[in-house]
Amino acid sequence: MSSDAPVDARAPGQKTFFGHPRALSTLFLTEMWERFSFYGMRAILVLYLTASVAEDGLGISESTANAVYGTYNAMVYLMALPGGWVADRLLGARRSVLWGGVVIAAGHYVMAIPARWSVFAGMTLIVLGTGLLKPNISTMVGGLYDRDSPRRDAGFSIFYMGINLGAFIAPLITGFLGEKVNWHLGFGAAAIGMTFGVLQYVLGRRNLGDTGDRPADPLLGADRRRALTRIGVAVLVLLLVLAVLAVADLFTVNTVVNSLTIATVVITIGYFARIITDREISSTERSRMKAYLWLFVFAAAFWLIYDQAGSVLNLFAADRTDRDVLGFTFPASWLQSVNPILIIIGAPLAALLWLRLGHRVSTPVKFAVGLVLNGLSFVLMAAAAQAAVGGDLVSPWWLVAVYAIQVAGELSLSPVGLSATTKLAPVKYASQMMGLWFLATAVGDAVGGQVARLAETWPEPTYFLAFGLASVALGLGAVMFTRHISRLMAGIH
The missing domain is CATH 1.20.1250.20 (MFS general substrate transporter like domains)
Known part of the structure; x- marks a missing residue:
């Protein structure tokens, strides 16, 4: 069986x-x-x-x-x-x-x-x-x-x-x-x-x-032994590199973080290059992969902002919000539960909306909506940060509203991206494309972690407003390229 x-x-x-x-x-x-x-x-x-x-x-x-x-x-x-x-x-x-x-x-x-x-x-x-x-x-x-x-x-x-x-x-x-x-x-x-x-x-x-x-x-027989040998060698090389860094007093948190960020981006570029230049895929499949590259960049930009909920926004909740309720100061991390409960409520509604709209709204437009909403959430955060200037504590409802806007953006982009991944995948790489979709989150989070360093050195309102407007601008730019991306998708909606 x-x-x-x-x-x-x-x-x-x-x-x-x-x-x-x-x-x-x-x-x-x-x-x-x-x-x-x-x-x-x-x-x-x-x-x-x-x-x-x-x-x-x-x-x-x-x-x-x-x-x-x-x-x-x-x-x-x-x-x-x-x-x-x-x-x-x-x-x-x-x-x-x-x-x-x-x-x-x-x-x-x-x-x-x-x-x-x-x-x-x-x-x-x-x-x-x-x-x-x-x-x-x-x-x-x-x-x-x-x-x-x-x-x-x-x-x-x-x-x-x-x-x-x-x-x-x-x-x-x-x-x-x-x-x-x-x-x-x-x-x-x-x-x-x-x-x-x-x-x-x-x-x-x-x-x-x-x-x-x-x-x-x-993998069987010699192929299995060869693969296990290569894995063993790779692990030994990694350990050797770590040992050299330690001896040279370079094995620091920042060194590791920066190296892993670079590795994530390089692996992603190599992965796309391998697929797009593969002579065994058809011209139609290659065109669809070029369309997917656009969607991948949009998704990475989305997660760059969205996943700061657990870092920059979490610290804002701890330091800038009034969490006192009837004499009890609730933990800042409790606000991390807002996102999933909103997804549970909103996911069926989003599914119904996309079903009703059918093919009248294309995949690139849905991605653009996600980017714009994500950007607007940071514009709202800029207003919250401005209200907290001078040490004043603001209502946690600011963050609830920000998360609600972000969830609306996620429901516009994430499930649509999963579907587009399966539809645009070349036959030869069908089983690997879901891993490529995960890479969009990896790149967004890795680069986002570096971007989030600026939150400590820039004024908070400036930080949120700059990246919020950048996401809105990227979303509006995505709308302008909708027809081009749709043509590259070659009949896939």
Whole structure:
């Protein structure tokens, strides 16, 4: 039997999960707990990095902390590429998800250790584990259905709800524990959440049937040994480089962050060059990839601003907002729960809107709307920052409004981008294109981490207004190129 044979939820005696294969509940809960751990840790990361040593933090400058945060997010998405390859060629999706979850949990437990080194060692493990789990669990969800099943999209919608449910709950728990009790206790809560995810995944494996049980295109014999040898050599070279940097006293946080940012951009350029110059793809496919390059740049620019919610905006929440409610000062990280709850509310409405509009609004225009809304959110933040000049605390409702505008932009761009990725992909690279879409987030976050350094040196109103207007201008420019991009898409809407 094929390893991706779909599980039939309608078979006699087969238990279902909201009318879907029972296996979906196992994957739903695994992803929910993984996102709980990811967003729970992320909600307090920058706050911990910038907290003074007297407050049990690391006392890192805001500019460096913002860059670390952006690079960390970038590496999570960048590792989806090798993570997908490992599943396809070596382990299979099921074992990749299991080992990914174990490594993620280990990373969070390391971060729970009250030592200065633990945060960076833990983040490294989380990045590696997420690279194994994140892309492959989505592949397994797809494996539960026939390709043309009308229930497939509904299944992914339920799965998507799990992502945002975990992201909503996490900051409320880790934020309270981290900010009010102890930072490492907050990281420990994220570790426990991921442990729950791994345990229920193991207990629910009987529901999965053969889904993801074997690699889709396994390496065998000499090819497998050659691949493992190359991986081993690459790891040794990396360790050697790190050792040289350490000996030369160059192994600093900023050196690592800057190097990873450059690597992310270079890898992305190389990836696009490889596909577009491939002589085996047709002229139509090459044209569509050129259109996709435009969309990729727009998406990267979008995430550059959007993902500053956990860094620059999180620090603004901590330092510039009045969070006192009836004598209780709620944790700044609680505002990180606003985004996912708004997505849960808005996603069905956005899906209905795009269904009603049909092909009357093209993909490039939807991307442009996302960029404009994202920019307007930062223009609004400029007004909030101006109101806080002089040390006045502003209402947290400013941030709620900013997040609401950003979520509207995300729902205009993100799901549309996922769909465009699958439609514009050359046949030869169909299985790799989702990794390329993740690279847009990686590039946006990596460059955004560097851009966010300016938030400490520029006046806050100037920072938000400059990048907000830049995003609006890029969105309006995208509208001007809509016809050109649509022609390059060669019949794809």
